[in-house]
Structure formats: C-alpha cells, structure tokens
Amino acid sequence: xxxxxxxxxxxxxxxxxxxxxxxxxxxxxxxxxxxxxxxxxxxxxxxxxxxxxxxxxxxxxxxxxxxxxxxxxxxxxxxxxxxxxxxxxxxxxxxxxxxxxxxxxxxxxxxxxxxxxxxxxxxxxxxxxxxxxxxxxxxxxxxxxxxxxxxxxxxxxxxxxxxxxxxxxxxxxxxxxxxxxxxxxxxxxxxxxxxxxxxxxxxxxxxxxxxxxxxxxxxxxxxxxxxxxxxxxxxxxx
Amino acid sequence: xxxxxxxxxxxxxxxxxxxxxxxxxxxxxxxxxxxxxxxxxxxxxxxxxxxxxxxxxxxxxxxxxxxxxxxxxxxxxxxxxxxxxxxxxxxxxxxxxxxxxxxxxxxxxxxxxxxxxxxxxxxxxxxxxxxxxxxxxxxxxxxxxxxxxxxxxxxxxxxxxxxxxxxxxxxxxxxxxxxxxxxxxxxxxxxxxxxxxxxxxxxxxxxxxxxxxxxxxxxxxxxxxxxxxxxxxxxxxxxxxxxxxxxxxxxxxxxxxxxxxxxxxxxxxxxxxxxxxxxxxxxxxxxxxxxxxxxxxxxxxxxxxxxxxxxxxxxxxxxxxxxxxxxxxxxxxxxxxxxxxxxxxxxxxxxxxxxxxxxxxxxxxxxxxxxxxxxxxxx
Numbered sequence: 001x002x003x004x005x006x007x008x009x010x011x012x013x014x015x016x017x018x019x020x021x022x023x024x025x026x027x028x029x030x031x032x033x034x035x036x037x038x039x040x041x042x043x044x045x046x047x048x049x050x051x052x053x054x055x056x057x058x059x060x061x062x063x064x065x066x067x068x069x070x071x072x073x074x075x076x077x078x079x080x081x082x083x084x085x086x087x088x089x090x091x092x093x094x095x096x097x098x099x100x101x102x103x104x105x106x107x108x109x110x111x112x113x114x115x116x117x118x119x120x121x122x123x124x125x126x127x128x129x130x131x132x133x134x135x136x137x138x139x140x141x142x143x144x145x146x147x148x149x150x151x152x153x154x155x156x157x158x159x160x161x162x163x164x165x166x167x168x169x170x171x172x173x174x175x176x177x178x179x180x181x182x183x184x185x186x187x188x189x190x191x192x193x194x195x196x197x198x199x200x201x202x203x204x205x206x207x208x209x210x211x212x213x214x215x216x217x218x219x220x221x222x223x224x225x226x227x228x229x230x231x232x233x234x235x236x237x238x
Numbered sequence: 239x240x241x242x243x244x245x246x247x248x249x250x251x252x253x254x255x256x257x258x259x260x261x262x263x264x265x266x267x268x269x270x271x272x273x274x275x276x277x278x279x280x281x282x283x284x285x286x287x288x289x290x291x292x293x294x295x296x297x298x299x300x301x302x303x304x305x306x307x308x309x310x311x312x313x314x315x316x317x318x319x320x321x322x323x324x325x326x327x328x329x330x331x332x333x334x335x336x337x338x339x340x341x342x343x344x345x346x347x348x349x350x351x352x353x354x355x356x357x358x359x360x361x362x363x364x365x366x367x368x369x370x371x372x373x374x375x376x377x378x379x380x381x382x383x384x385x386x387x388x389x390x391x392x393x394x395x396x397x398x399x400x401x402x403x404x405x406x407x408x409x410x411x412x413x414x415x416x417x418x419x420x421x422x423x424x425x426x427x428x429x430x431x432x433x434x435x436x437x438x439x440x441x442x443x444x445x446x447x448x449x450x451x452x453x454x455x456x457x458x459x460x461x462x463x464x465x466x467x468x469x470x471x472x473x474x475x476x477x478x479x480x481x482x483x484x485x486x487x488x489x490x491x492x493x494x495x496x497x498x499x500x501x502x503x504x505x506x507x508x509x510x511x512x513x514x515x516x517x518x519x520x521x522x523x524x525x526x527x528x529x530x531x532x533x534x535x536x537x538x539x540x541x542x543x544x545x546x547x548x549x550x551x552x553x554x555x556x557x558x559x560x561x562x563x564x565x566x567x568x569x570x571x572x573x574x575x576x577x578x579x580x581x582x583x584x585x586x587x588x589x590x591x592x593x594x595x596x597x598x599x600x601x602x603x604x605x606x607x608x609x610x611x612x613x614x615x616x617x
Contacts, residue, residue, distance in 0.1 A: 067611050091530065107522055109250040118244075
C-alpha cells in the first residue's frame with residue numbers, strides 16, 4: 001500500500017517525511033523536492049512519472065542513499081538512512097538496495113557472470129557460494145546460457161537482464177529502477193517488465209521505478225506523478 | 239573473481255596504451271639500470287678501495303718511476319706493516335681496442351697486500367715459480383675465453399718486443415664490486431729483460447697497521463723523501479682512486495641529470511595515462527560505488543593498478559639491464575666492475591613503486607572522493 005499524506009504508519013517498509021532537496025545554481029537555489037511524504041509497503045511496485053527535471057531521479061537517488069536530502073527523513077525498515085553517511089551508508093546500500101539503470105551500466109571487461117558476481121565480492125561468501133548465487137539469479141533472468149558472454153556480445157534486453165541479476169544477487173530489500181526500459185525496443189521492454197513483475201509476485205520484492213513511458217508505468221501497482229516537486233497519486237491498480 | 243583479479247581485468251581495456259605505459263616504464267628502468275651500472279663502475283672502486291692502503295708515487299707523475307731502494311726505507315717507517323710495488327706494463331693483446339690493465343707485481347707481497355682477490359694457493363705457487371707466469375682476473379678470462387695453461391702474447395708499448403706469458407692462475411673478487419679485469423705479471427721477469435727498469439718500480443703500496451694513522455704515515459713518507467731526486471706524493475688508495483675518476487669529469491652530476499629528466503618525463507607520461515584511464519571509467523567507478531564499493535577500496539584499486547603497471551614495466555626494465563650487464567663491459571676495459579648490484583635492483587624497484595604511486599595518487603583520490611550522482615551523470 002502507498003500513502004502520500006505522511007500519517008504515521010510504522011509498518012511501512014519505506015517512510016519518507018517532509019523530504020526536501022534543493023540544488024544551487026549560481027546564487028539561485030532550486031527546490032527540486034518540496035516536503036514530500038510517502039509510505040511504501042513491502043512488495044509494492046511503484047512507478048514514478050513526471051516531466052524532465054521534476055525530481056524523479058533525485059527522489060530515487062535519495063531513497064537509495066546515493067545523495068543526501070536538504071531536509072526531511074527517509075526511514076527504510078526502521079533504519080533512518082538520512083542520519084548516516086560515508087562507510088555506514090555504503091554498507092547499508094550494498095546490503096539493502098539493488099539498482100537498475102537505463103543504460104545497464106555493466107562493466108564492459110567483465111563477463112555477465114563476473115558483472116553479477118561484483119556485489120558479492122563485498123560479502124563474506126566463499127567462491128563456491130558466490131557461484132551458486134550467481135548461477136541462480138542468472139537462471140531467474142534466463143541467462144544461464146550466456147553467463148560467460150561479455151556485455152558487447154549481448155543484446156540490449158540481455159544486458160538489462162544481466163543488470164537485473166546483478167541488482168538482485170545480494171537479495172536486497174528493494175530495487176530502484178531508473179528508466180529500465182528506456183533504451184530497449186518494445187519486445188525487450190516487455191520482457192524486462194515481465195521479469196520485474198515476477199520479482200514482485202514470486203520473490204516479494206519491492207520495486208520503485210522511474211519512467212517516462214505510460215505503458216511501462218501501467219505494469220506497476222501504483223503510479224505516482226511528480227510535478228513541481230510534489231507527489232500526486234495518479235493511478236492505482238490491483 | 240576477487241578484488242585482485244578485478245584489478246587485473248582492467249588490463250584488458252586500452253591494451254595498446256597500457257602496453258606503451260609498461261614499455262615507457264621498462265625503458266626508463268632499463269636506463270636507470272645502465273646508469274647505475276656505469277655509476278658503480280666509476281664510483282665503486284672508491285668505495286671498495288682499502289682505507290688502510292696508501293699509494294706512494296713520484297711527485298711529478300704516476301708515470302715517473304721511484305727507486306727500488308725506497309722499499310726497505312718504507313718498511314722501516316713506524317706504522318707500516320707491509321710494502322709492495324708495481325709497474326705499468328702497457329702491452330697490447332692483438333689490437334689496441336683490447337685494452338686491459340697489466341701490472342708487473344712483486345710476487346712475494348702482492349697477494350698479501352690485496353686479500354680481497356682470491357687466488358687458489360696452488361695457482362699462486364705456480365705463478366711465483368714461473369718467470370713468464372701471469373695471473374688474470376675472472377672477468378678478463380671470460381672476456382677473452384682464457385684459461386689456466388694458455389699462452390698469451392702481448393706486444394709491449396713501453397717495453398719493446400712481444401712478451402709471452404703463461405696463465406698460471408685466475409683470481410676472483412670477494413665482492414661483486416672488486417675489479418677482476420686485471421693482468422698481473424712478475425716484476426722480476428720485466429726487470430730481468432729490461433735494462434732501464436733495473437733499480438726502479440712504478441709506485442709503491444704501503445699498508446698501515448692502523449687506518450687512523452694513514453695521514454701521519456703519508457706525511458712521514460713524503461717528508462722523508464722531500465728534496466731528493468725522487469720526491470713522493472702519498473695518498474690513501476681511496477683518495478687516489480677518487481682523483482683518478484675525477485679526470486673523467488663530473489659523472490655523478492651527468493648521471494643524476496639524465497636520470498632525473500627521464501624519471502620526471504616518465505612521471506608525466508604515466509600520470510597523464512592514469513588520469514585519462516580513470517576519467518574514462520568515471521561512470522564505472524560510480525557504478526561500483528553504487529553497488530557498495532567503498533571510497534577506500536576504490537582508492538586502493540586505482541593505486542594498485544598504477545603500481546602493477548609500474549612493477550611490471552620496472553621489472554622488465556631491470557631484467558633487461560641485468561641481461562645488458564651480463565654481456566660485459568662494452569667499453570673494452572674502462573668500466574672494470576660492470577654489474578647491476580642487488581642494491582640498485584632494489585633502488586630501481588623502489589623508484590618504480592614511488593613513480594607508480596605518484597602517478598596514481600591524484601586519480602585515486604579523485605575516484606575516492608567522486609560523488610556517485612556526479613559519476614552517474616557522466617555515464
């Protein structure tokens with residue numbers, strides 16, 4: 001369930017309160033996010049839409065601990081990430097967040113297997129345990145037969161599936177997807193959306209996705225619009 | 239895969255650039271190795287020269303002889319426990335290009351005066367018993383492929399005629415830096431066959447029983463022979479060698495200048511290559527940080543990458559320098575102790591590490607401080 005009114009709701013996975021983010025441009029301060037309130041339950045699939053510069057990616061970056069807000073708080077699983085920084089925040093991100101980007105952002109000199117293994121290098125898993133994890137997630141995304149291919153040898157859809165495997169391999173609490181289908185044709189985009197829906201349904205993952213595409217957004221349980229730094233709920237399904 | 243192999247994987251990109259960077263390191267360290275060999279060839283003799291040995295030469299010049307009668311007088315001076323002498327032979331083997339040092343020596347005292355040269359006792363005995371005998375250094379034997387029993391003809395330049403010698407022994411140095419390129423013949427053989435040499439020697443070596451007394455001894459010797467037809471100049475072997483090397487000019491400054499310019503250039507090349515390489519991977523570094531790689535780990539990886547390049551290139555350069563040294567002195571006898579010392583190999587590796595660190599530190603710190611959101615914007 002998603003709530004935008006900021007009412008206390010202690011069992012929500014993500015609780016955002018009075019979140020503000022300003023950017024400085026010269027002497028001018030630009031208010032990108034204005035006092036946002038949002039509660040997101042576990043297992044939700046939410047799409048954020050809005051015009052360019054509306055703050056969608058900024059919001060995602062703040063929830064993912066990639067950036068610090070100007071004011072306000074973000075609590076994930078009862079842990080306030082806006083109060084931590086540096087090494088603790090990095091460790092939290094590695095443990096709890098999976099990132100999926102529009103341009104896949106795979107490391108070109110690593111194979112699909114190695115790209116997926118990358119986050120596991122930060123864990124204490126043994127080599128054989130890492131192998132097991134990587135093979136499992138690659139089979140979930142349907143790339144077990146391409147695991148030793150380099151990104152340049154994969155199609156766009158396959159690259160994005162590898163990126164999804166990398167995002168879920170450490171079993172994060174939630175996934176952040178920034179235009180995950182933005183660089184794909186419709187067929188590949190549908191495959192990716194099906195995969196994301198499967199992750200929500202079968203593996204109870206929580207997904208927050210930024211998109212420009214209404215068709216893509218239609219796959220989510222809830223679509224939220226960001227406009228002039230404010231959130232508006234525009235569609236709710238299921 | 240682990241963090242180390244992740245660093246090595248980065249060598250797969252921009253291979254030509256990486257190869258050229260490694261090559262520039264290799265060339266620089268090869269040059270360092272060669273300069274170090276040349277430097278040591280000039281300055282090691284000063285280091286290894288006996289601090290307790292003095293050379294007594296004619297005040298006019300080393301090429302002017304001294305009377306043999308000084309031998310007993312020197313022995314009687316307080317503080318001297320051994321006296322020996324030599325004469326420059328100056329023969330030519332086959333061609334003038336085959337230069338090497340030949341000394342007519344006093345067979346009875348020479349090996350005691352220079353204990354750093356190791357001669358098997360039976361070879362020393364054979365040398366003493368054969369008027370035409372000679373002892374040669376190990377590097378000289380290697381240079382001309384001479385062995386014990388060979389007969390060697392030398393054309394005299396100071397002493398006319400062709401002189402023939404039998405190789406009776408081959409000496410080795412106790413240290414790598416000891417000069418093993420010399421040729422020793424018996425002084426008596428020369429004296430018996432040269433009328434004008436009778437009663438004269440080239441110069442004397444005297445050994446002080448206490449190194450602290452060398453200044454006093456040299457003053458005593460020179461005072462004793464002052465105002466005689468054969469006045470002397472007495473200096474320690476160390477000072478004498480240093481003066482001799484000074485004649486070649488300021489080799490030290492030349493080597494430091496060349497080495498300095500080479501390494502500064504190398505630093506600029508490697509530094510710009512590393513910076514370029516990291517700038518190209520800004521987005522990837524952002525991704526790695528997003529995945530949970532800490533700034534410290536990124537710093538370590540970038541620095542390690544720079545160090546790996548430095549060590550591979552530096553290692554290749556030093557191996558090439560060692561191979562070069564193994565070919566022997568290319569000047570045909572000027573550089574007597576021609577080798578790359580373990581100290582210089584270590585120094586070369588330290589220099590490679592320092593340059594690797596210096597070249598990598600700025601991009602490494604920039605990567606560590608890189609904000610993820612800024613890096614992702616550049617993807």
